[in-house]
Amino acid sequence: xxxxxxxxxxxxxxxxxxxxxxxxxxxxxxxxxxxxxxxxxxxxxxxxxxxxxxxxxxxxxxxxxxxxxxxxxxxxxxxxxxxxxxxxxxxxxxxxxxxxxxxxxxxxxxxxxxxxxxxxxxxxxxxxxxxxxxxxxxxxxxxxxxxxxxxxxxxxxxxxxxxxxxxxxxxxxxxxxxxxxxxxxxxxxxxxxxxxxxxxxxxxxxxxxxxxxxxxxxxxxxxxxxxxxxxxxxxxxxxxxxxxxxxxxxxxxxxxxxxxxxxxxxxxxxxxxxxxxxxxxxxxxxxxxxxxxxxxxxxxxxxxxxxxxxxxxxxxx
Amino acid sequence: xxxxxxxxxxxxxxxxxxxxxxxxxxxxxxxxxxxxxxxxxxxxxxxxxxxxxxxxxxxxxxxxxxxxxxxxxxxxxxxxxxxxxxxxxxxxxxxxxxxxxxxxxxxxxxxxxxxxxxxxxxxxxxxxxxxxxxxxxxxxxxxxxxxxxxxxxxxxxxxxxxxxxxxxxxxxxxxxxxxxxxxxxxxxxxxxxxxxxxxxxxxxxxxxxxxxxxxxxxxxxxxxxxxxxxxxxxxxxxxxxxxxxx
Numbered sequence: 001x002x003x004x005x006x007x008x009x010x011x012x013x014x015x016x017x018x019x020x021x022x023x024x025x026x027x028x029x030x031x032x033x034x035x036x037x038x039x040x041x042x043x044x045x046x047x048x049x050x051x052x053x054x055x056x057x058x059x060x061x062x063x064x065x066x067x068x069x070x071x072x073x074x075x076x077x078x079x080x081x082x083x084x085x086x087x088x089x090x091x092x093x094x095x096x097x098x099x100x101x102x103x104x105x106x107x108x109x110x111x112x113x114x115x116x117x118x119x120x121x122x123x124x125x126x127x128x129x130x131x132x133x134x135x136x137x138x139x140x141x142x143x144x145x146x147x148x149x150x151x152x153x154x155x156x157x158x159x160x161x162x163x164x165x166x167x168x169x170x171x172x173x174x175x176x177x178x179x180x181x182x183x184x185x186x187x188x189x190x191x192x193x194x195x196x197x198x199x200x201x202x203x204x205x206x207x208x209x210x211x212x213x214x215x216x217x218x219x220x221x222x223x224x225x226x227x228x229x230x231x232x233x234x235x236x237x238x239x240x241x242x243x244x245x246x247x248x249x250x251x252x253x254x255x256x257x258x259x260x261x262x263x264x265x266x267x268x269x270x271x272x273x274x275x276x277x278x279x280x281x282x283x284x285x286x287x288x289x290x291x292x293x294x295x296x297x298x299x300x301x302x303x304x305x306x307x308x309x310x311x312x313x314x315x316x317x
Numbered sequence: 318x319x320x321x322x323x324x325x326x327x328x329x330x331x332x333x334x335x336x337x338x339x340x341x342x343x344x345x346x347x348x349x350x351x352x353x354x355x356x357x358x359x360x361x362x363x364x365x366x367x368x369x370x371x372x373x374x375x376x377x378x379x380x381x382x383x384x385x386x387x388x389x390x391x392x393x394x395x396x397x398x399x400x401x402x403x404x405x406x407x408x409x410x411x412x413x414x415x416x417x418x419x420x421x422x423x424x425x426x427x428x429x430x431x432x433x434x435x436x437x438x439x440x441x442x443x444x445x446x447x448x449x450x451x452x453x454x455x456x457x458x459x460x461x462x463x464x465x466x467x468x469x470x471x472x473x474x475x476x477x478x479x480x481x482x483x484x485x486x487x488x489x490x491x492x493x494x495x496x497x498x499x500x501x502x503x504x505x506x507x508x509x510x511x512x513x514x515x516x517x518x519x520x521x522x523x524x525x526x527x528x529x530x531x532x533x534x535x536x537x538x539x540x541x542x543x544x545x546x547x548x549x550x551x552x553x554x555x556x557x558x559x560x561x562x563x
Contacts, residue, residue, distance in 0.1 A: 010487050013477060016513035029401065029511050036508045040520035197505060201525075281524050 005106040022179040023238025028231025031186040038190025042288035045187040068108035075100040082114035090161040094154045101152040119168030131157035143287035175240035181249040185256040189223040191289035192263040196220040199270045212270035257296040322356035326413030330405035331432035335369040342378040344435040352442035360392030361412045363405040403514030407507040425498035444495040453500040453527040457493035457535025491515040493537040500527045
């Protein structure tokens, strides 16, 4: 298998990463494409997911990615925090360390979040800007290791004034943020589809294995149907006038995470230990899916789905 | 290893390709006729959301229109509303499988190209040479037809389209992809996607352990005009790069 960076470059070069943009009538196609890339390889899909998210974000600001490969680095926390300082010249200075930078050594540019006094900014940062250092990866697992995800240091990185995309907090407040939140779920679904394909092809004849394969194929259909429906709903209300984008994204992410977890359970029961111990591609996909699913925020997201008035026992003072 | 002659099924998706479709079909049929290893061939042209004369011209070229003088049609036209090259190819391949349902899938070669493309006389025979040498799938290259081509397009193509010195390459194009029918079915067939359906199929063939070849000796020619059939695709990349809006 050729290495990931070359593979992504070839796809980029041949125009195969030019997915339909979200909310323009073919969102279901977009999600299906991401699922199909993940069905091949979850590392490949993770890089493509970030790049296509960046292309969609840039398009919202009438900008193009040209032929550059992009990452989106928006992890935020005490250990992962950039600050943006406005300079008298109108330029920006970026400092700090950003964690979980996917594809750091292979991308040409990244959209990164950085804090200002006025809120969170999104900036378009070319990787050849002086002051950017890719730090050694802290990855121990082999899962998704080829995505070269790790910390990146920004030390007095100077960017022109027009490096910002939108006003402070625009990145998080736009409906596109929630449309884009479905993309990782489409990738999880593709990882599950690989396991479903493999269990189907293992051609076990015993009735219990066949029952598990039946359950797996049912989930496979459900994953496709769920993404198709979510895509249609986004196209019906791309600017989110009905304020459903956030809850929809969290519901879809939850359901897909649950189904993928069930797929891993059924898969082992259907096929036994052999593939999980000895088949390179099965081991790769299974491990990658296990880790990728943890991008779901689980109960921390679920508890925010019900509107306050949905909870009957809300105490009132 | 040689196991007798091949049955060849050709699948071509088309979205409003009336300018190139006849040349495409004629070139493919000629390459079938020119191959000694090809004992029978059948073409499925999938006219996907066509609003021009693509389907009509294709039927005529295939001898499958009602008042055709030809006694034996060489294929048929399917009308699709999918609006997706991946889905169109999938439908076409299913129609080939149906047409050749009585044949052994191990002796059926599925050859795929595009409607804005034409193929050299040795196209099918080159695919079948590799098939005879135990290749389960062949990914060839795409060259730009230089006739009437803007020189900057050709220059860009030459500098960006990379080939390896050992006579292989890493490109995968639906416009030049052949696969044995049993391998195609095992890999799950074309994906219902609007871009990169070729890479998706190729990747699954690899993962499933089928023997694939990527010889630079297999070439097709695509037109230099700059509107591609798919939303993405090679023509789109060239157009964006050159800032052309035609």
